[in-house]
Amino acid sequence: MIAKEFDVSISTVSKALKDSHEISEEVKERIKAFAKYYHYKPNSLALNLRNQKTKTIGIIIPQIVHHFFTKVISGIEHVANEKGYNVMICMSMDSYEKEVLNMDMLANGVVDGIIVSVAKETEEKGDYTHFKDLINNGIPLVMFDRVIDEINCNKVLTNDVDGGYLATKHLINIGCKRIAILTTPDYVSVGTLRKEGYENAINNSNLPLNKNLIVKIDEKLEIEEQIKKLFSLKNLPDGIFAVNEIYAAIAMKIATKKGLKIPEDISILGFTDGLISQFSSPSLSTVAQHGNTMGQKAIELLLNEIDSQETDYQFRTKIVETDLILRESTKKLKYNSIK
Amino acid sequence: MIAKEFDVSISTVSKALKDSHEISEEVKERIKAFAKYYHYKPNSLALNLRNQKTKTIGIIIPQIVHHFFTKVISGIEHVANEKGYNVMICMSMDSYEKEVLNMDMLANGVVDGIIVSVAKETEEKGDYTHFKDLINNGIPLVMFDRVIDEINCNKVLTNDVDGGYLATKHLINIGCKRIAILTTPDYVSVGTLRKEGYENAINNSNLPLNKNLIVKIDEKLEIEEQIKKLFSLKNLPDGIFAVNEIYAAIAMKIATKKGLKIPEDISILGFTDGLISQFSSPSLSTVAQHGNTMGQKAIELLLNEIDSQETDYQFRTKIVETDLILRESTKKLKYNSIK
DNA sequence: CTGTTAGCGCATTCAA
DNA sequence: TTGAATGCGCTAACAG
DSSP, rough: OOTTTSOOOOHHHHHHTTTTSSSOHHHHHHHHHHHHHHTOOOOHHHHHHHOOOOSSEEEEEEESHHHHHHHHHHHHHHHHHTOEEEEEEEETTTTTHHHHHHHIIIIIOOOOOOOEEOHHHHHHOOOHHHHHHHHTTTTEEESOOOOOOOOOSSSEOOOHHHHHHHHHHHHHHTTSSSSEOOOOOTTTTTHHHHHHHHHHHHHHHHSSSOOOGGGEEEESHHHHHHHHGGGGGSSSEEEEEESSSHHHHHHHHHHTTOOOOOOTOOOOEEOOHHHHHSSSSSEEEEEEEEEEHHHHHHHHHHHHHHHOOOTTOOOOOOEEEEEOOOSSSSSSOTTTTTO | OOTTTTTOHHHHHHHHHOOOOTSSSHHHHHHHHHHHHTTTTOOHHHHHHHHTTEEEEEEEOOOTTHHHHHHHHHHHHHHHHHHTEEEEEEETOHHHHHHHHHHHHIIIOOOOOOOEEEOOOHHHTTTTTHHHHHHHOOOOEEEEEOTTTTSSSSEEEEEEEHHHHHHHHHHHTTTTTEEEEEEEOSSHHHHHHHHHHHHHHHHHHTTTOOOEEEEETTTOOOOOHHHGGGSSSSSSSSEESSSSSHHHHHHHHHHHTTOOOOOTEEEEEESSSSHHHHHSSOEEEEEOHHHHHHHHHHHHHHHHHHHOOOOOOOOOOEEEEEEEEEOOOOOOOSOOTTO
């Protein structure tokens, strides 16, 4: 403000800029013109301290290089900006420690609320005190995709079970008899839920649930080797449901190398509609997750909580449905009467 | 601090926490223990205002969904965190207006320095006043990848010309005679530089430079249609250099559909070592850009400038070299004697 | 209609 | 060795 003292006091300027009714039109005009001319902007730092809020929200995600997360971020950014908020992104690298560090930092007044997708290591470890502390400190939190049941907060998630069901059901419908699943270890919530959908679909059909066809990938080991085992079975699978597109792409590659034709000999279906799915050849049929929508829902819930004055604020869990995107890696449905 | 007044004054506490020599050991111990017990953390907002710095740096990129940018961000984040800085990410969506908005916001005390890759629209428009203003305001700026020559600041860039040369030269070496290039409109600096490398390589060989083989993709139109034209030439190309992996992937798809064998009939080489390149089949030979390294260099330059007291600070431009990654989409080199 | 004051939370003089 | 005062830039309450 300082320099503005070309004739009036500092607070007069402040009021004029805020169009206060208690300042004469003439002075307001002059001051506004002056401010505009010099591109005056109230200092954010001072405002932050004064208002005890920063108009920025924090996001903690495991990895920014995952296409799905970038879609979510885009969704968040878009509506956040619209509402005058900025976005601060942190990566936990799937590490518990980095997640805690990031939270501490964000919680210290840097941010008005936090959106997080839980690190794998945190899920594995099961220590959620940092989330509880955050909530106790009154900082709004929303979890998306990888969420913790026992934490009471707003949540946005993919209907993973349904997605897994949809995918598997489709493989059944196109005539696959031996359907394998490439999934994650049990502690990764989303993988496990998708597997649940897979199992439901198999059980609802007249196909047997075959343990040999369930492959839980341990990412600390060589992924390719683990998938290859599936192809050394005496009875090869004729359908594969992979809980992410990387596993699906690797499976396609191995299948092709083994001389199998996709989709004639084996149909492959992934999860998440990323770049790989679109641009691989054959292009990959997949379960679309609508990351953008998830991001939007998440930020809407968060801003809603931030703005809310209610003492008995009710947390909500929004489920974002999945869609099947059929491309070239799965056989065409023979009779469109099948359901 | 307030609550700490369990026996001493507010400033004593402040000093004790900073391990000031002018406080007795005993009191320091007690206060520190107390602070630790209650997880006391000095409020960032107050510190920011007091110190006139935020220990966070801003990044403005065109699109977060591009794999290359996520690699750069990862690189930046990593070393920023190490040095105690946080990172605020904004997207310009390749729009001039959003770029300016983001800069204004970041420049207003929110951030100690800015790293940017220029929006396409800004390059097209040629209006760089927002960058000049930023620099005049004394806010450190570093540009990476898509940079503006006439702006005087630290820069990090890919050796695009060399990358284009390397790629094209390799296609020549494996015996391609009619090498096409899929590039961007002229105003996109990186595309144009890669094309320059392409032209250099062609001119250095005994192949003719054929205008028909240079395709400038206009992303406002259907990309696929524009690439298809290449395949309706009477003389088909036997090699394609694409300035990004999307164009390369689309070209592969079209070629396959036209019944061409990759790499026997046509070799295809992309730019940027993203997921598509790794997981497409055939996997894509490509020019690796080392996004991580670029990010690291960028943040190092920025922090260097922030810390620098020198009045005659010299700006630098770091060039990150590219590497050829040979996979399945290009023919093998016949004699490894060729250079 | 305009100006003065106080305080957001901290660290840094300077005085005791 | 400790504490009181000041200011970072701003706004809202209160005075004039």
